[in-house]
Amino acid sequence: MSGMQHSTYTxxxxxxxxxxxRMPLPRLMYDSFVAYPVPRNLNYAYTFGGILSLMLGLxxxxxxxxxxxxxxNSGLAFNSVEGIMRDVNQGWLLRYMHSTGASFFFIxxxxxxxxxxxYGSYKAPRxxxxxxxxxxxxxxxxxxxxGYVLPWGQMSFWGATVITGFFSAIPLVxxxxxxxxxxxxxxxxxxxxxxxxxxxLLPFMIAGVVILHIWALHVAGQTNPTGIEVKSKTDxxxxxxxATVKDGFAMVVFLFFFAYFIFYIPNFLGHADxxxxxxxxxxxxxxxxxxxxxPFYAILRAITFNIGPINSKLGGVLAMFGSIxxxxxxxxxxxxxxxxxxxxxxxxxxxxxxxADVIMLGxxxxxxxxxxxxxxxxxxxxxxxxxxxxxxxxxxxxxxxRRMPNSITEAVLAKNGGSAHxxxxxxxxxxxx
Amino acid sequence: MSxxxxxxxTVDGNRRDFxxxxxxxxxxxxxxxxxxxxxxxxxxxxxTLALAQVEVDVSSVKKGASLIVKWRGxxxxxxxxxxxxxxxxxxxxxxxxxxxxxxxxxxPSDAPATDANRTVPxxxxxxxxxxxxxxxxxxxxxxxxxxGGWFCPCHxxxxxxxxxxxxxxxxxxMAIPVYEFTSETVVRIG
Numbered sequence: 284m285s286g287m288q289h290s291t292y293t294x295x296x297x298x299x300x301x302x303x304x305r306m307p308l309p310r311l312m313y314d315s316f317v318a319y320p321v322p323r324n325l326n327y328a329y330t331f332g333g334i335l336s337l338m339l340g341l342x343x344x345x346x347x348x349x350x351x352x353x354x355x356n357s358g359l360a361f362n363s364v365e366g367i368m369r370d371v372n373q374g375w376l377l378r379y380m381h382s383t384g385a386s387f388f389f390i391x392x393x394x395x396x397x398x399x400x401x402y403g404s405y406k407a408p409r410x411x412x413x414x415x416x417x418x419x420x421x422x423x424x425x426x427x428x429x430g431y432v433l434p435w436g437q438m439s440f441w442g443a444t445v446i447t448g449f450f451s452a453i454p455l456v457x458x459x460x461x462x463x464x465x466x467x468x469x470x471x472x473x474x475x476x477x478x479x480x481x482x483x484l485l486p487f488m489i490a491g492v493v494i495l496h497i498w499a500l501h502v503a504g505q506t507n508p509t510g511i512e513v514k515s516k517t518d519x520x521x522x523x524x525x526a527t528v529k530d531g532f533a534m535v536v537f538l539f540f541f542a543y544f545i546f547y548i549p550n551f552l553g554h555a556d557x558x559x560x561x562x563x564x565x566x567x568x569x570x571x572x573x574x575x576x577x578p579f580y581a582i583l584r585a586i587t588f589n590i591g592p593i594n595s596k597l598g599g600v601l602a603m604f605g606s607i608x609x610x611x612x613x614x615x616x617x618x619x620x621x622x623x624x625x626x627x628x629x630x631x632x633x634x635x636x637x638x639a640d641v642i643m644l645g646x647x648x649x650x651x652x653x654x655x656x657x658x659x660x661x662x663x664x665x666x667x668x669x670x671x672x673x674x675x676x677x678x679x680x681x682x683x684x685r686r687m688p689n690s691i692t693e694a695v696l697a698k699n700g701g702s703a704h705x706x707x708x709x710x711x712x713x714x715x716x
Numbered sequence: 717m718s719x720x721x722x723x724x725x726t727v728d729g730n731r732r733d734f735x736x737x738x739x740x741x742x743x744x745x746x747x748x749x750x751x752x753x754x755x756x757x758x759x760x761x762x763x764t765l766a767l768a769q770v771e772v773d774v775s776s777v778k779k780g781a782s783l784i785v786k787w788r789g790x791x792x793x794x795x796x797x798x799x800x801x802x803x804x805x806x807x808x809x810x811x812x813x814x815x816x817x818x819x820x821x822x823x824p825s826d827a828p829a830t831d832a833n834r835t836v837p838x839x840x841x842x843x844x845x846x847x848x849x850x851x852x853x854x855x856x857x858x859x860x861x862x863x864g865g866w867f868c869p870c871h872x873x874x875x876x877x878x879x880x881x882x883x884x885x886x887x888x889x890m891a892i893p894v895y896e897f898t899s900e901t902v903v904r905i906g
Contacts, residue, residue, distance in 0.1 A: 441854060445870060448852030452887075463755070467764040469789035469853075477758065564784060564791045566855040570870045584871050587885045589814075594887035596851050652872035652884075 290314050315501055320519035321526045322507035324695050328402075329505070330533035331395040333526075337534055338388040339493065343486050345381040346430075349374075353433065355479035357472040360435035361560040379549040385427050386552045387541050389575035392420060400613070401634055403622035404506045410614040412499035417611045419492050424576070426485040429478040431573060436557030441570045443470045443478070449583075449604075452597040469563060509694045510622025511687065518691040569651055577648030578641050579603050582667065584652050585660035602664060609671040616671050618679030626685045630678055637670045764789075774842075775901035782858055784847065787905050791855055792893060793847040794903060801877035802841055804864060805831035813889075814881045820892040829889055834878040836895070844895045844903060845879045851886035866890070 292313040294300045303310055352371050354363040367374035396416070399405055405413035428446055432439045447470065451461040466473030504513055513519055520526075544551060552574055556567045572580050586599035593601065609616070624631040644663040650656045688694040770787045774794055777783050782795040797805075810816050810828055817826065818833040827833045832840055847866070849856050854870035861867030862883065863876035873884030880889040895905045 441870070445852040445854065451853075462760055463758045466758060467760045467789060469848075471764075471789055473761065473764065563789060564786060564855065566857075566869060568857075568869050570854065584885065587872070587883075589887075595885040596887040599885055651869075657872070 291318050315497070315522075316527070317521065317523040319501065319522040320513070320516075321505050321522050322513055322518060322691055323520045323525075324507050324509065324691055325505065325526070325529070326508055327529070327533055328394065328398040329507075330530045331391050331398065332500075333530035334391045334534055334537050335388070335395060336493065338384060338391055339486065339489060342381065342384050342388060343490070345377050345384065346483070346486065348377055349381055350479075350483060353479075355433070355476050357435060357475050357561070360433060360475060364434045376545070379545045382553065383541065383544045383549055385430065386573070386575065387537070387544070388423065389427070391537070392423060393575070396420070396610075397638065400637075401624045401631075402506055402508060403510055403617065403619070403624065405614045406617065406622050407614070409499070409503045409506065412496065412503060413614055414611055415492055415496040415499055417607075419489055419496060420610075421607065422485055422489045422492065426482060426489065427573065427575070429482040429485070431557075432475065432478045433482060434557060435475060435561045437559045437561055437565075437567045438554045438557040438570070440470055440561035440563065441566055442572055443474060445570060446572075447474075449600045452600040454597070471563070506622065507691060508623060508625060509688065509691055510626070511689075511691055511694070514690050515692070571649055574645065574649075577646075578644035578667075579606060579648075581644040581648035581660045582606050582664040584648070585657065585664040587657055606664075606667055609668070613671065613675070616675045618676050619682065619684075620679070621684045621687070626687050627678075627682055628685060629682045633670065633674050633678065637667075640666045640670070769904055769906040771898070772903045772905065773901055774903055779841070785905070787846075787893065791847045792905055793843065793845055793858065795843040795845075795858070797841050797843055797877060799841075801864065802831065805834070805876060805878040808876065808878075808880075812882075814883075815888045817889070818892070819889045821894045822892065829878075829880055831878045834880065834889070834892060836897070839897055842897075842903075843877075843879060844892065844905065846891045846893055848890065849873055849886055850881065850888040850890060851884070856890075 290310060290313075292303075292307075292310040294303045294309070299309065302308070349367065352363065352367050352374060354360055364378070367378050369375075371377075399413065399416070428442070432443045443465070447461055447464050450464060451457040453460060462468065464474075465471070466477060554571060554573075559567075571577075580603075583599045583603040586602050587595055588598075589595050590598050619627060619630065621627050624634055640663055644660065644667065647656050647660045647663060688697060770785055770792075772783065772785050772794055774783060774796070777794065777796045779796050780798045782793050784791045784793050786792070808831070810830065813829055816829050818829045820827060820833055822836055823833055835842060835844075847855055847858070849868040849870065851868065851871055851873050854868050856866035856868040856873070856875060858866055861874040863874055865877045865879060865882075866875040867873075868875075868884065868886065871885050873886035874882050875886075875890060876882050878889075879892075881887070893905055895903055898904050
């Protein structure tokens, strides 16, 4: 695409030629998903982009049919969801696919993002590709949050109260913005209605940004575990069948776990309080967001003190949003010329410490804000910020990278004991992993 | 082409600039006027704004008991505080408070957060307060926490017996709505 390689598509039938001369969509598809060259050394961490596309499609499909049975009214919503579970044919399955699907969507996106951080996928010339991904992630969070409000259970209601409360921390206009979001002085029917409308809209916006994301990917080409750019034809294999089959196999394995959750432990990742109908006069004894928001929730709660003119509430909200903003500027925070952690021994260590920190923050986010937890949350939040603002910039300047191979082909051959192998034409069973 | 170039030479630059600017301005004003209804519709609607006044009969509330009523979709607590609670509230110095402002809609906005200023005159044992945490809007639990006042289970904010924030992430004391004792036993909120 985009001058990277010439299109090799040749329509075989008369109809194909007729379409190709008028609206060459089949050519675009062929060039993007059949002939498109991918590095020959991609491992399974690189299959999550495909899995994410599948999950987006699945969420849209199940969501559209659930909307046929759902009533977006605060008096009816809770019972309509129970109706889906009990009365609607296959309703229980479709709802569990949708609710568990949201969690698996996030599992996949976190693997995808951590893979990008590990292999330095965000570095030039892929900064916009990375930023588009961050935008998708933001849209996903907004969509998931609003979707969680729709069943109108206790966690729905109080989660909506807390999260829209973030905006009231903004000086001067905060209360106005909050009222604009919820359409009243407290979360209520107007809130539920608009969240339903937006929850239906946002996935299609995600799909739009996904197209831009793939476009940017196909302009720069995929990265690979070595972080070395593709230099010759022997560095790549065609997308089909190599990537299609590998992605397909990863999807099957992923769906295996997904199905286990749907059929055996569909509420494992949910919260029992959400099976109690929303009550505006009673807050559950503990409000916990869905697991995929927990690290950010812990950062929010870590700030319990005023910082100069910034009060604790605004401080917490800024720290939380800031932790996401940091992701957008990672390409400029990481000063290292070396892309992949494979050749960066210190970065590799700090990457895994960062993962541990995020997991710890997630664990603290689920704990009550008492005892040792606020202190741990603060330490975890400080490390999170230090990773991006101190470790990433400084490491790039002082770290001595390991010796890098000259090309992807050389790296692959070195790993496999040096047997020369003509790449591209045939499948290569020993390049996986 | 030559006819086109010839036409260009006779173009009145001022007229063209005027048209550009006028069209651009009309476009901006037009876009803004179309955008406004889309934003405005999200604001609280007339039925939400219909500011209901609530009258509460508090004759059944004994010392040490509370009553919760719903006002503008939010819970308002009416608490007849015990002597001990009032004493605790009075014994706090203003300098110990995280938020030294009364947040009492019946008083000027800069009134200090003394225990008396958190109530209305002659009814100092009565707390009438929007029982919504000023952090992110949860409903704190009454008579819990380190200060014997309110404790918010969401993010751990602790309020004292006068509903003033003492510890935790909440920035302000809980709000006191406009209210009035219209008789010995009736409170009108709003």
